[in-house]
Amino acid sequence: MKKIWLLCAMLAGFIFPYGVSAVEVEAFLNPQPVFQYENPVDELFSKQTKGLSLPQTFWNIASNGAYTANLVEVGWQELYTNYYFQSSTDGVLFLDYSIRSVESGYSPKMMVRLYRVNGGVVSTYTTGNSPSAACIRITGLNYSNLYYFSFQAVRTGLSYKSVTGTAKVYYSLNQSKVHN
Numbered sequence: 001m002k003k004i005w006l007l008c009a010m011l012a013g014f015i016f017p018y019g020v021s022a023v024e025v026e027a028f029l030n031p032q033p034v035f036q037y038e039n040p041v042d043e044l045f046s047k048q049t050k051g052l053s054l055p056q057t058f059w060n061i062a063s064n065g066a067y068t069a070n071l072v073e074v075g076w077q078e079l080y081t082n083y084y085f086q087s088s089t090d091g092v093l094f095l096d097y098s099i100r101s102v103e104s105g106y107s108p109k110m111m112v113r114l115y116r117v118n119g120g121v122v123s124t125y126t127t128g129n130s131p132s133a134a135c136i137r138i139t140g141l142n143y144s145n146l147y148y149f150s151f152q153a154v155r156t157g158l159s160y161k162s163v164t165g166t167a168k169v170y171y172s173l174n175q176s177k178v179h180n
Contacts, residue, residue, distance in 0.1 A: 055148045102163060
């Protein structure tokens with residue numbers, strides 16, 4: 001038994017140089033997590049964060065006019081409109097966008113997706129290199145369905161270069177001048 005204690009003392013002396021306290025030895029032998037998350041993704045990207053979660057509220061274009069989304073920083077994660085929309089009675093939605101690169105020296109593109117609520121991707125569009133602005137006209141939509149948009153930077157080489165800008169959703173050309 002004395003040999004085991006002597007061996008442990010020698011091993012501890014070898015692993016822990018002089019000047020290490022008993023508390024540090026205890027912490028090394030029995031590490032405790034500083035804070036433990038049940039779901040780290042929920043902590044890092046809270047479901048309450050605007051734009052990172054699916055929209056839960058309807059924006060009535062007919063009564064509220066065009067909806068403008070501020071694309072603060074679109075990166076590798078999909079950024080969603082905060083609302084879902086209905087198309088015009090003839091199945092049309094317009095999306096005007098204007099983007100520029102967050103970092104100078106880059107001209108990344110942005111992926112725009114139209115989703116059907118309780119469905120999948122309806123359409124996917126890739127913008128031109130930033131700075132870029134255009135109007136996307138989407139036709140053939142079902143008036144009884146609800147839709148929302150997502151925005152995501154297109155991978156540039158090994159990384160995603162972020163873009164910033166605005167996007168406006170409307171369904172008649174007279175509404176393109178309306179800003180909310």
